[in-house]
Amino acid sequence: MKTIGLIGGTTWHSTIEYYRIINETVKEKLGKSHSARCILYSINFEETVVQNQGRWDVISKSFIDITKKLENAGADFLIICANTMHKIADDIENNADIPIIHIADVTAEKIIERGLSKVGLLGTSYTMEENFYKERLKEKFNIETIIPEKNERDLINKIILNELTQGKIIQSSKQRYLEIIENLIDKKAEGIILGCTEIPLLIKKDDVDIPIFDTTEIHAKAAVEYALK
Numbered sequence: 001m002k003t004i005g006l007i008g009g010t011t012w013h014s015t016i017e018y019y020r021i022i023n024e025t026v027k028e029k030l031g032k033s034h035s036a037r038c039i040l041y042s043i044n045f046e047e048t049v050v051q052n053q054g055r056w057d058v059i060s061k062s063f064i065d066i067t068k069k070l071e072n073a074g075a076d077f078l079i080i081c082a083n084t085m086h087k088i089a090d091d092i093e094n095n096a097d098i099p100i101i102h103i104a105d106v107t108a109e110k111i112i113e114r115g116l117s118k119v120g121l122l123g124t125s126y127t128m129e130e131n132f133y134k135e136r137l138k139e140k141f142n143i144e145t146i147i148p149e150k151n152e153r154d155l156i157n158k159i160i161l162n163e164l165t166q167g168k169i170i171q172s173s174k175q176r177y178l179e180i181i182e183n184l185i186d187k188k189a190e191g192i193i194l195g196c197t198e199i200p201l202l203i204k205k206d207d208v209d210i211p212i213f214d215t216t217e218i219h220a221k222a223a224v225e226y227a228l229k
Helices: 013-032 056-073 083-092 101-114 124-127 132-141 152-162 171-186 215-227
Strands: 003-006 040-041 079-081 118-122 142-146 191-194 212-214
Touching: 003 013, 003 056, 003 215, 013 040, 013 215, 040 056, 056 079, 056 083, 079 083, 079 132, 079 152, 079 215, 083 124, 083 132, 101 132, 101 215, 118 132, 118 171, 124 152, 132 142, 132 215, 152 171, 191 215, 212 215
Parallel strands: 003 040, 003 079, 118 142, 118 191, 191 212
Antiparallel strands: none
16 A cells, blocks of 8 residues: 555645545545555644735645654645645655646546536635636546626635635535535536535535535545555
8 A cells, every 4th residue: 555645734624624534535445444545734724824815836835844743754645635725736746756646637537537528616716717727627538617697706716715724514505605606507517526625524515406526525436446456
């Protein structure tokens, strides 16, 4: 079994889910008392990300330094436990000596398995509005991505930052997310990417009639698959 390196704390609420899913999946596959070999570096989200908002060069340097620490500690490959932080994934990969399992790539593989080519994307403003995620899906996998309207994107981002990253699960926010998803379905979205690792804390697969792609679950399980190759 390879040793998984995780950069977590972005935020710790979803990192807990990564750790749980990874170990449950190892147990399912290997049985007995098996669990994952993993090394977790959990950042201080406030200091590393919030206080450096928009300063991606500073954030990137921090993550590259963390990657080196995980390499030196014995990690065989890396996962970044957040969608938005994949904005700097190429920088990290270019400075790493171990592979990175990209969250958008493994999500795209699941979309293709379902035979879909047009999906809606929910996430932080960075993930929805910038091109690092959508263009990767289009260029590498020919998947078209549609996003909510500007006022809806602002609301999604506000709920992520003010509620989900603080561990607050509010029913009225869930209802609002479901309304936004319905609007994306009206725009012919065949599936919905929960493109922030906190969103699955609020929205579950059974809440929606079309396929939901839980990036936390997909990414964590992909890490196990790679670890057990």
